[in-house]
Amino acid sequence: MEKKILSIVAASFIFFSNILFSADIENDSSVTLSSVTVTSEDSEENKNSYYKLGPTSATRTDTPLLETAQSVQVLTNQVLEDLNVVNLNSSLDYVSGVTRQNNFGGMWDNFSIRGFAGHENSGISLLKNGFADNRAYNAPRDTANIERIEFLKGPSGSLYGNSEPGGTINIVTKQPKFEAENKVEALIGSDDFYRVASDITGPLSDSFAYRLNVAAEKKKSFRDYVESQRFVIAPSFLWELNDTTSISYMGEYIRQEAPLDRGIVAINEDVEKLDPKTFFGNPNDGDMTLQNYTHQLRLEHFFSDSWSAKIGVAYKTGRFNGTGSEVKPFVNVTGDSVKLRTRYRDYNSEDISLQADIKNVSTIKGVKNTLLFGVEAYRYELDSLMYTLNNSVQIDNFNSNPIYTVLARGKGTLSTDKYEEQRGKALFVQDELAFSDSWRLLLGLRYDEIKMDLEDYKKDSSLVQNDYALSPRIGLTYLINPNFSWYVTSGKSFRPNSGVDVNGNSFEAEEGISFETGLKFESSDKEMGATLSIFRIDKENVLTASDPSGSYSIAAGEVRSQGLEFDIGGKITDNIKINANYTFTDTEVTKDAAGAKDYWTGEVVNLEGKALSNIPKHKAGLVLMWEDYLASKGSYGIGTNLIYVGERQGNYIDSFTLPSYVTAGLSSYWQVNKDLKFKLNIENILDKEYIASSYDRSWITPGSPRGFTLSMTYKF
Numbered sequence: 001m002e003k004k005i006l007s008i009v010a011a012s013f014i015f016f017s018n019i020l021f022s023a024d025i026e027n028d029s030s031v032t033l034s035s036v037t038v039t040s041e042d043s044e045e046n047k048n049s050y051y052k053l054g055p056t057s058a059t060r061t062d063t064p065l066l067e068t069a070q071s072v073q074v075l076t077n078q079v080l081e082d083l084n085v086v087n088l089n090s091s092l093d094y095v096s097g098v099t100r101q102n103n104f105g106g107m108w109d110n111f112s113i114r115g116f117a118g119h120e121n122s123g124i125s126l127l128k129n130g131f132a133d134n135r136a137y138n139a140p141r142d143t144a145n146i147e148r149i150e151f152l153k154g155p156s157g158s159l160y161g162n163s164e165p166g167g168t169i170n171i172v173t174k175q176p177k178f179e180a181e182n183k184v185e186a187l188i189g190s191d192d193f194y195r196v197a198s199d200i201t202g203p204l205s206d207s208f209a210y211r212l213n214v215a216a217e218k219k220k221s222f223r224d225y226v227e228s229q230r231f232v233i234a235p236s237f238l239w240e241l242n243d244t245t246s247i248s249y250m251g252e253y254i255r256q257e258a259p260l261d262r263g264i265v266a267i268n269e270d271v272e273k274l275d276p277k278t279f280f281g282n283p284n285d286g287d288m289t290l291q292n293y294t295h296q297l298r299l300e301h302f303f304s305d306s307w308s309a310k311i312g313v314a315y316k317t318g319r320f321n322g323t324g325s326e327v328k329p330f331v332n333v334t335g336d337s338v339k340l341r342t343r344y345r346d347y348n349s350e351d352i353s354l355q356a357d358i359k360n361v362s363t364i365k366g367v368k369n370t371l372l373f374g375v376e377a378y379r380y381e382l383d384s385l386m387y388t389l390n391n392s393v394q395i396d397n398f399n400s401n402p403i404y405t406v407l408a409r410g411k412g413t414l415s416t417d418k419y420e421e422q423r424g425k426a427l428f429v430q431d432e433l434a435f436s437d438s439w440r441l442l443l444g445l446r447y448d449e450i451k452m453d454l455e456d457y458k459k460d461s462s463l464v465q466n467d468y469a470l471s472p473r474i475g476l477t478y479l480i481n482p483n484f485s486w487y488v489t490s491g492k493s494f495r496p497n498s499g500v501d502v503n504g505n506s507f508e509a510e511e512g513i514s515f516e517t518g519l520k521f522e523s524s525d526k527e528m529g530a531t532l533s534i535f536r537i538d539k540e541n542v543l544t545a546s547d548p549s550g551s552y553s554i555a556a557g558e559v560r561s562q563g564l565e566f567d568i569g570g571k572i573t574d575n576i577k578i579n580a581n582y583t584f585t586d587t588e589v590t591k592d593a594a595g596a597k598d599y600w601t602g603e604v605v606n607l608e609g610k611a612l613s614n615i616p617k618h619k620a621g622l623v624l625m626w627e628d629y630l631a632s633k634g635s636y637g638i639g640t641n642l643i644y645v646g647e648r649q650g651n652y653i654d655s656f657t658l659p660s661y662v663t664a665g666l667s668s669y670w671q672v673n674k675d676l677k678f679k680l681n682i683e684n685i686l687d688k689e690y691i692a693s694s695y696d697r698s699w700i701t702p703g704s705p706r707g708f709t710l711s712m713t714y715k716f
Contacts, residue, residue, distance in 0.1 A: 025184045040537035050579045051529045051570030057170040058148045066522045069475025071153035071489040071533040073153040080494045086679040088141035093643045096565035096581035102695035114166030115561030115587040115615045125163035126172040131314040136349030139256040139290040144215035145234035154514045155491035157471030158444035165493040165512030165537045176209035176238040177201045183715040190707035193219040207240045224279040228258035244302040252294040255366035257287040260324025263701040265333045269656035276702035281325045282393045311356040321346040327698040342392035346385045353378035368434035377425040385417035417457040424450040441473040467509045469494040488517040512539035528570025536562040558591035579623040587612040610654040616646035641665040651696040677713045
């Protein structure tokens with residue numbers, strides 16, 4: 001297979017190069033475009049801003065945000081620093097259209113974009129430096145080596161393959177620098193939170209630079225019996241072989257240990273009756289362990305000012321193992337006693353992928369043309385082993401002081417023993433045309449072939465599934481003036497549905513189509529940007545829930561999400577920075593041929609017309625920071641962050657509602673001198689009780705109460 005992949009790559013490069021070099025291409029300097037200046041990185045003045053000036057991964061080229069026919073929101077490193085967030089999940093409230101979903105008992109990141117959450121076990125479409133990073137089971141992402149987080153709204157299937165139509169997230173990691181920069185950071189906070197981190201970078205020679213990010217963390221929780229540990233080490237290097245060729249490497253090891261915590265339960269579907277700290281698990285289970293090793297190697301070469309190429313390979317392994325007890329899903333709790341099931345899991349995964357593309361920027365008959373050809377291939381393997389022990393623990397009197405009683409012991413019986421393999425390959429092409437000073441046209445198309453093999457050793461059965469997909473995209477941008485642009489775009493997405501239904505049949509792939517238009521703004525000084533967008537997405541073959549055994553899925557049929565989003569970020573004045581967003585999202589199931597069973601009542605519920613779970617109609621977020629200099633040549637900043645989340649449906653049959661909530665926080669820092677900085681952050685300062693997300697009546701995640709984080713950063 002590997003030889004076949006390399007043959008495809010080599011043949012594609014030769015084929016595309018011969019076609020393009022033989023074209024009648026004029027000198028690129030013959031056309032002058034009054035567009036935004038393109039830079040590979042943000043300017044020195046812009047690097048501490050809340051607005052990302054440089055290009056993103058939305059087009060895989062150097063297209064500026066103002067010219068991109070897509071809503072793209074970026075959480076810069078400065079936003080992450082000011083909020084003092086240490087994981088990806090803590091940043092999600094500050095981007096429009098992004099909402100929290102079931103996070104598998106705190107084991108990983110899970111959220112939706114524009115109403116679509118992806119697979120319930122692997123989550124939303126997520127990339128790391130352009131490589132798929134959400135296959136299999138992944139520990140919650142840590143910000144220790146994150147430079148910025150790019151939210152690519154709408155379908156990205158024409159570039160990145162199987163994905164959600166609501167959007168894709170690309171995590172850009174910190175890159176090595178040829179100027180020495182070293183810092184260490186220590187954090188303490190509520191619930192015995194302790195964390196130390198270091199970021200060291202610099203040159204080893206004129207052509208070789210390195211970077212090393214390390215973090216170690218230990219904390220308890222406001223939840224009873226919940227304590228976690230995390231360790232991250234991320235080395236990287238950049239080797240500039242000459243003026244035209246470079247090799248870069250990014251490595252990451254992350255390990256998290258924590259108990260499975262499904263949250264609280266609803267009493268007769270009342271989500272606010274229980275104390276949020278009550279733990280519905282077995283305190284004697286111990287920790288679940290998640291660990292991932294990631295390696296990315298990329299070669300980039302510039303043949304000329306017009307021609308460049310990249311080739312990269314990513315290799316990732318993961319393991320998820322341990323014992324965890326949970327309330328059985330899809331049951332209603334009516335009294336003060338509940339029985340749990342205990343599961344021992346041992347999941348192991350391996351994922352290798354290859355990407356290669358070639359880009360040409362030229363002018364053909366007066367039209368500036370940015371042409372991108374690429375190929376991609378991957379192989380993903382997952383071994384799943386699980387034992388289940390039903391009725392293992394009983395919890396009594398949980399309304400006051402829970403009493404945990406062990407009813408059964410042992411590992412239980414084998415419930416899952418599967419091997420899954422996916423192999424995929426793809427070809428894609430994208431063309432960006434600049435017809436004049438004002439008009440930009442984007443055309444993209446990708447062809448994917450995916451083969452999935454599933455071996456169920458427990459049932460002694462096997463299944464082979466093949467999926468083929470064409471993912472087109474078209475976008476048009478009109479530059480009204482140097483500060484405003486209007487765009488319209490449409491694209492298709494697909495995502496294979498792995499597994500089988502209760503009858504042993506495979507599912508057809510999910511397919512989505514999106515229509516979007518919007519208005520973008522960028523200030524003349526490049527310190528502020530804003531996007532207003534309107535969208536509609538239709539999707540079919542959607543899997544919405546699992547039956548009580550957790551082994552089979554239910555398809556809702558077709559769903560729709562439509563709404564409006566607004567984001568603004570950057571500097572209002574020399575002293576004030578802002579990051580604000582608002583979202584209106586209207587979701588509903590538009591077709592449900594078979595209905596879904598409510599496993600508590602036995603009733604078959606028709607989902608047509610019902611909203612998707614955990615998706616509020618209204619959501620907003622705000623970060624506002626005031627900064628100024630001190631007479632001692634230091635500086636300070638003080639600000640606030642506000643989050644509003646509207647009412648949401650609590651499960652797939654809409655049998656109960658999660659109430660709306662507002663939380664407020666405080667952010668502040670004191671820059672003593674150029675080397676020493678202190679930060680104090682207080683979250684949920686009014687100590688508001690709220691529900692962050694739910695899966696069903698029995699798995700409800702309460703939000704965190706008031707807490708603080710104090711940090712010290714020293715550069716040397």
